[in-house]
Amino acid sequence: MAFRRFVSHKAAVVSCIIIGILALFVILAPFTARYGVNQSVQAPPNSFLSPRSNAWLGTDDIGRDLYSRLIYGVRVSLLIGLASALISVTLGALVGAVAGFRGGKFDDILMRVTDLFLAFPFLVTLLVVRNVLGGLPWLKPLTGEMNSVRFIIVLFSIFGWMGVARIVRGQVLSLKEREFVEAARAVGASRRYIIARHLLPNSVGPIMVALTFSVVGAIIGESTLAFFGYGPQAGDGATSLGILVGAAKGAVQTGFWWLAVFPCFMLIIIALSINFIGDALRDATDPRLDRGV
Amino acid sequence: MLRYILRRLAWSVPTLLLVTFLVYLALRIGTDPVESYKRVNPRASRAKIQQYIDINGLDPNFVQGYFKWLKNFITGEWAPSIKGRREVWPALKDAMANTLRLGTAATVVGIFFGLIAGVLAALRPGGRRDVFINTSAFVGISIPPFISAILLQLLFAVYWQRWFGESLFPTSGVYPAGHSGFDLFLMLKFMALPTIIVAIQIIATYSRYMRSSLLDVMNSDYMRTARSKGISERRILIKHGMRNALIPVVTIAALDVGSIVGGLIITENIFAYPGMGLYFLKSFGDGDFPLLMPWMVVIVASILLFNLIADISYAWLDPRIRLE
Amino acid sequence: MAEKVLEIRDLHVTFDTPSGPLEAVRGIDLDVEAGELLGVVGESGSGKSVSFLATMGLLPARARVTGSVLLAGEQLIGASAKQMRSVRGRLLSMIFQDPLSALNPVHRIGNQISEMLRSHQSLSSRDADKRAIELLDIVGIPQPSDRARQYPHEFSGGMRQRVVIAIAIANNPKVLIADEPTTALDVTVQAQILEVIERVQERFGTAVVLITHDLGVIARVADRVNVMYAGRNVEQGTIDNLFDHPSHPYTRGLLASLPRPGKQRLKPITGFPPNMVNPPKGCAFHPRCEFATDVCKSELPSLVSYGDLQTACIRAKELPKAVILT
Ligand SMILES: Nc1ncnc2c1ncn2[C@@H]1O[C@H](COP(=O)(O)OP(=O)(O)OP(=O)(O)O)[C@@H](O)[C@H]1O
Ligand code: SF4
Ligand SMILES: [Mg+2]
Numbered sequence: 048m049a050f051r052r053f054v055s056h057k058a059a060v061v062s063c064i065i066i067g068i069l070a071l072f073v074i075l076a077p078f079t080a081r082y083g084v085n086q087s088v089q090a091p092p093n094s095f096l097s098p099r100s101n102a103w104l105g106t107d108d109i110g111r112d113l114y115s116r117l118i119y120g121v122r123v124s125l126l127i128g129l130a131s132a133l134i135s136v137t138l139g140a141l142v143g144a145v146a147g148f149r150g151g152k153f154d155d156i157l158m159r160v161t162d163l164f165l166a167f168p169f170l171v172t173l174l175v176v177r178n179v180l181g182g183l184p185w186l187k188p189l190t191g192e193m194n195s196v197r198f199i200i201v202l203f204s205i206f207g208w209m210g211v212a213r214i215v216r217g218q219v220l221s222l223k224e225r226e227f228v229e230a231a232r233a234v235g236a237s238r239r240y241i242i243a244r245h246l247l248p249n250s251v252g253p254i255m256v257a258l259t260f261s262v263v264g265a266i267i268g269e270s271t272l273a274f275f276g277y278g279p280q281a282g283d284g285a286t287s288l289g290i291l292v293g294a295a296k297g298a299v300q301t302g303f304w305w306l307a308v309f310p311c312f313m314l315i316i317i318a319l320s321i322n323f324i325g326d327a328l329r330d331a332t333d334p335r336l337d338r339g340v
Numbered sequence: 341m342l343r344y345i346l347r348r349l350a351w352s353v354p355t356l357l358l359v360t361f362l363v364y365l366a367l368r369i370g371t372d373p374v375e376s377y378k379r380v381n382p383r384a385s386r387a388k389i390q391q392y393i394d395i396n397g398l399d400p401n402f403v404q405g406y407f408k409w410l411k412n413f414i415t416g417e418w419a420p421s422i423k424g425r426r427e428v429w430p431a432l433k434d435a436m437a438n439t440l441r442l443g444t445a446a447t448v449v450g451i452f453f454g455l456i457a458g459v460l461a462a463l464r465p466g467g468r469r470d471v472f473i474n475t476s477a478f479v480g481i482s483i484p485p486f487i488s489a490i491l492l493q494l495l496f497a498v499y500w501q502r503w504f505g506e507s508l509f510p511t512s513g514v515y516p517a518g519h520s521g522f523d524l525f526l527m528l529k530f531m532a533l534p535t536i537i538v539a540i541q542i543i544a545t546y547s548r549y550m551r552s553s554l555l556d557v558m559n560s561d562y563m564r565t566a567r568s569k570g571i572s573e574r575r576i577l578i579k580h581g582m583r584n585a586l587i588p589v590v591t592i593a594a595l596d597v598g599s600i601v602g603g604l605i606i607t608e609n610i611f612a613y614p615g616m617g618l619y620f621l622k623s624f625g626d627g628d629f630p631l632l633m634p635w636m637v638v639i640v641a642s643i644l645l646f647n648l649i650a651d652i653s654y655a656w657l658d659p660r661i662r663l664e
Numbered sequence: 665m666a667e668k669v670l671e672i673r674d675l676h677v678t679f680d681t682p683s684g685p686l687e688a689v690r691g692i693d694l695d696v697e698a699g700e701l702l703g704v705v706g707e708s709g710s711g712k713s714v715s716f717l718a719t720m721g722l723l724p725a726r727a728r729v730t731g732s733v734l735l736a737g738e739q740l741i742g743a744s745a746k747q748m749r750s751v752r753g754r755l756l757s758m759i760f761q762d763p764l765s766a767l768n769p770v771h772r773i774g775n776q777i778s779e780m781l782r783s784h785q786s787l788s789s790r791d792a793d794k795r796a797i798e799l800l801d802i803v804g805i806p807q808p809s810d811r812a813r814q815y816p817h818e819f820s821g822g823m824r825q826r827v828v829i830a831i832a833i834a835n836n837p838k839v840l841i842a843d844e845p846t847t848a849l850d851v852t853v854q855a856q857i858l859e860v861i862e863r864v865q866e867r868f869g870t871a872v873v874l875i876t877h878d879l880g881v882i883a884r885v886a887d888r889v890n891v892m893y894a895g896r897n898v899e900q901g902t903i904d905n906l907f908d909h910p911s912h913p914y915t916r917g918l919l920a921s922l923p924r925p926g927k928q929r930l931k932p933i934t935g936f937p938p939n940m941v942n943p944p945k946g947c948a949f950h951p952r953c954e955f956a957t958d959v960c961k962s963e964l965p966s967l968v969s970y971g972d973l974q975t976a977c978i979r980a981k982e983l984p985k986a987v988i989l990t
Contacts, residue, residue, distance in 0.1 A: 058475075163359065166595070166643045168602035174624055175363075178370025267484045274486050275609065275621065292487070296610070299494050302502065307494050311487045322482045561765035567722055569831070570752035571783045573745075579779075583770050659815040660769055 049252075052331040059327030062320035069317070073122040080115035084286055088112050095303050105305035107294060113305060116286050117313055123196060123279070124266050124288035124317075131203035132261035138204065139211025140254055146212065147219030154216070161209040173268065174277060177202055194280035196287075199272070203265040210264075211257045218250040252332025259325035263318050270314055288314055345652065352644045356637075357410075363636045364406045367629060373398055376627030377422045395419040396629055409633065419630035421623070431619065432634055439615035443604055446535045450542025451593065457543060458550025459582070465555055473547060480544025485603050489537050489610040496533060509533040534611045538603045545599075549592055554585040587657045594650030597643055669838045669871050670696035670719070670756075675731035675741075677711070677718050677895075686941050688714040690895035691731070693967055696839055699869045701862070703882035703903070705918065706892030707937045712875045715892075716841045720758050721748040736838055754784040757832035758841040762848050763825035767816035773800070773827055774812030780834040799830040802867075803860050822853035826860060833864050840864070841873045846881070858885055879922050883907060891915050894938050894948035896966075901973035909985065911975040913953045947978065955979055 093110030273289025291310035298306035397409025501507040605617030623631035677689035778792035800808035846854035917933035935952035
C-alpha cells in the first residue's frame with residue numbers, strides 16, 4: 048500500500064532515477080570525470096574557457112574542467128549529506144524516544160534547547176556553533192580541523208538531530224496514547240521492551256522522511272557555509288558543491304555564466320529530487336491515508 | 341490583556357539575560373575577542389588591550405565578565421569597534437533601519453501573495469491550479485535563497501545589461517555610489533531584486549501553510565453548517581473559512597522571524613545591502629566583539645517580541661484562547 | 665392524506681472511491697408530509713445521512729446524484745447552485761450530530777443566527793439581532809440577550825445543540841432535517857433536545873425528518889417511520905402500524921432487538937451490515953434474513969403497499985404474522 052502510493056508520486060519516481068544516475072556518476076568518478084580535480088584542461092591560456100568540446104561545462108579561473116569538478120564536488124557533498132543525516136537521525140531518534148517516553152525535566156530541557164536553536168536565524172547559529180566547536184580544543188579528536196570534511200559532518204550532525212528528536216518525541220507521545228501500548232503495559236511488558244517492540248517500528252515512516260530531509264539540509268548547509276567562505280577547504284585536491292557554488296558568486300559580475308549556472312542548477316536538482324522523494328515518502332507512510340477513502 | 345502583556349514583558353527580561361549569557365559564552369569561545377583585537381591592532385599597547393578587556397567584560401572568568409559587559413551595555417558605555425574604532429550604535433541603527441525596510445517589504449509582499457496562492461490552491465484541492473501552486477511552492481522552498489539570488493542577479497543585472505544596454509535591477513547597495521538624499525524610485529529599483537528573493541521563500545512557505553490550514557478548516561463541521569445556511573460561497577470562504585484558517589498561520593508567521601532574518605542575512609550579503617545581515621557577517625568575520633554583542637541583543641529581543649506578538653494575535657483571532 | 669412537502673423519488677448517490685464506485689443510496693422513495701415528524705432509522709452506513717445531504721445539495725462534488733427531489737413542487741436535483749442556496753436555510757434546514765463542532769468557534773452565537781436570517785430576509789442588523797435573541801428564547805436558552813454575545817465554547821453541548829436548532833429554524837423552513845441530533849449528548853439532555861424539536865414542530869408547523877439509530881426515540885416522538893437498509897428503504901408506515909405488526913424481516917429484527925420492560929434478553933440481528941462497494945445481489949438483506957429463499961438472491965424488491973404498511977420484501981405476503989413482543 049505504502050509502496051503503491053510512493054510509486055504513484057510521479058515526481059518522486061523521476062527524482063529517484065535522477066539521484067540514481069547522479070550516484071552512479073559519482074561512484075564511478077574515475078571513469079566518468081574527464082580530468083582530475085585540479086587538472087588543467089589545456090596548456091595556458093586556459094582559464095575561463097566557455098563550454099566547448101574539451102571542457103563541456105567550461106573551465107574556472109585556473110583552467111580546471113567544471114564538469115569533472117562537479118562530479119568530484121557532488122561526491123563530497125553527497126557524502127557529507129548522507130553521513131551527517133545518518134548520524135543526526137540516529138542520535139535524534141534516540142534522544143527523541145527517550146524524551147517522549149520519560150517526559151519530565153529531560154523533555155523540558157530538550158524542548159527549550161531546540162526552541163532556542165530553531166528561533167535563531169539558521170546561518171547565525173550555524174556560524175556561531177561552528178566557531179564554538181572549533182574553539183574547544185578538547186573536541187579536536189572528534190571534529191578534526193575546522194576546514195575538514197569531517198568537521199562539517201560533525202557540525203551538521205549537531206544541527207540535524209534536533210528536528211528529528213522533536214519528530215520522534217511527538218510520535219512517541221501520540222503512540223503512547225494508543226491502546227496497544229496500554230495493552231502491552233497491562234500485560235506487564237517493561238518500558239524498554241515497549242519502546243523496542245512498538246514505538247520505534249511505528250516511527251519508522253517519519254524517521255525515513257526526516258532522514259531524506261536532513262540529507263538535503265546538510266547539503267544545502269554545506270553550500271551555504273562554503274558560499275560565505277566558512278566551508279571545507281579545497282585542500283588536498285578535494286572540492287565540494289559548496290565550493291563550486293561559492294565560486295559562482297565571483298563569476299556573476301564578470302559574466303562567466305557557466306560557473307554560476309551549472310553548479311547552481313546541480314544544487315537545485317539535487318535538493319529538489321531529494322525533497323520530492325521525502326515528500327512522497329511522507330505521503331506514502333502517512334497512517335492517516337491508510338484508511339483509503 | 342494589558343496585564344498579560346506587562347507580565348510577559350517582565351518575564352522576557354530573565355530570558356533575555358539567559359540567552360545573552362549563552363551568546364556571550366559562545367562568542368567568547370568561538371571568536372576569542374582578545375586575540376581578534378590583537379590581530380587587528382597588532383601594535384596596541386598593553387594598557388590599550390587591558391582597557392579593551394575591561395570595557396567589554398572579557399575577564400578570564402566568564403560569569404564575572406558577562407556581568408561587567410552587562411553593566412557597561414546597560415549604562416550605555418559601549419566599546420567602539422575593534423576595526424577603525426567606529427561607534428557601534430549609529431552603525432547598528434542604520435543596519436536595523438535598512439533591514440527593517442527590506443524585511444517589511446519582503447514580508448508584506450510575501451505573505452500577501454503567499455496567502456492568496458494558498459487559498460487559490462485550497463479552493464479546488466487536487467485540481468490543476470492546486471497542483472501548479474503546490475509544486476511551484478515546493479520548488480520555491482527547495483531552492484536556497486543564495487542560489488536564486490545568484491541566478492536572478494546574473495539574469496536581470498548582468499545579462500540584461502549586455503542584451504539591452506541597461507540592467508533592469510541594480511545588484512548592490514541602497515543607492516548608486518555617490519548618491520545622496522532620498523529618492524523613492526531609485527530605492528525601489530535597488531531593493532526590488534533582494535525583496536523578490538526573500539519574498540519567494542515567504543510566498544512558498546506561506547502558500548503551503550495556508551493551503552493545508554484552509555483545507556483542514558474546509559472539512560470541518562462548522563463549514564458544513566455554514567453551507568447549510570445557503571449563504572454565498574464567497575461569504576463562506578471569507579467569514580467562516582479564512583478567519584479560522586488564519587489562526588495557525590498568523591501564529592507561525594510571528595514565530596518565523598528567525599527564518600526570515602536568516603533569508604535576509606544571506607540576501608543582504610549577496611547584494612551588498614547594508615543591513616543587519618551584512619553587519620553580522622562583517623563583524624563575525626573580524627571577530628569584532630563590540631559590534632557583535634549588541635547585534636545579538638537586538639536579534640534575541642526581536643525574537644522574544646515576535647513571540648509575544650504571536651501569542652497576542654492568537655488570542656485576538658481565537659476567542660477560545662484567554663491570555664492569563 | 666396531508667399535503668406532501670418533500671417527495672424523494674428513486675434517489676441514487678454514488679461515490680467514486682479508490683476501490684471502485686460506491687453506491688451509498690440505491691433508489692430511495694420517501695415522502696414527508698406537511699407538519700409531520702418522520703423518523704428515519706437504519707444501521708450505520710445504510711445511507712441515511714447521504715440521502716439527506718443529497719437532498720440539501722451538500723455532498724462533495726465527486727458524489728453523483730440522480731433521481732428526483734421535489735420540495736414544495738420545486739425540483740432540487742440538478743438545480744443551479746444559486747437556486748440551491750436560496751432553498752437551503754429558507755425552505756430546508758439541517759442540523760447535525762455533533763453540536764460541539766457545528767458552530768464556528770470564532771463568531772458570536774448571535775451573529776451566527778442573524779447571519780442565517782439576513783441571508784434570506786432583508787432585515788436591518790438591529791432587527792436581525794433582536795430576532796436572534798427571540799430564537800434563542802424559543803429554543804429554551806435562558807438570558808438570551810447575554811448569551812447571544814457569547815462564543816460557542818462558552819456553551820455546553822446541549823446548549824449548543826439548541827443554538828444549532830435556533831439557526832436551523834430561523835427562517836421558518838418547511839422541512840427541518842435532524843441527523844442524529846441527540847447521539848452525541850447524554851440521556852437527560854437528549855430528552856430536552858427532543859422536546860425542543862417537538863415544540864418547534866408544533867408551534868411553527870415545521871415538518872421534521874428525524875434520523876436516528878434509536879427506535880425508542882422514534883416510538884416516542886415520530887408520526888411515521890421509514891426504515892432503511894443498504895441504501896434502500898425497506899419499510900414505511902405510521903408508528904402504530906409499524907410497531908404493532910412489522911412486516912419486513914429487517915424491521916422485525918430491529919424491533920426484536922429493542923429493549924422493553926419485562927423482556928429478558930435482547931435478540932440482536934445476526935450477521936454484519938453489507939459492504940456497500942459490493943452489496944449482495946437481489947434483496948441486500950438476504951444473507952441475514954431467516955426467511956430468505958433463492959428468489960431473494962436475484963430479485964430486487966421495492967416498496968409495495970401491504971396492509972397499512974409499505975414494505976420492500978418479496979415474501980412479505982407469505983410470511984407468518986409477526987409476533988408482537990411484550
Ligand atoms: N464523502 C463520502 N465519500 C465516500 N463514501 C461515503 C461518503 N460519505 C458517505 N459515504 C459512504 O456512504 C455510505 C452511507 O453513509 P451514511 O453516512 O449515509 O450512513 P448513515 O446511515 O448516516 O450511518 P450513520 O448512522 O453511521 O450516520 C457509507 O458506506 C459511507 O462509507
Ligand atoms: S426479500 Fe427475501 S431476503 Fe429480503 S427481506 Fe424479504 S424474505 Fe428476506
Ligand atoms: Mg449518518
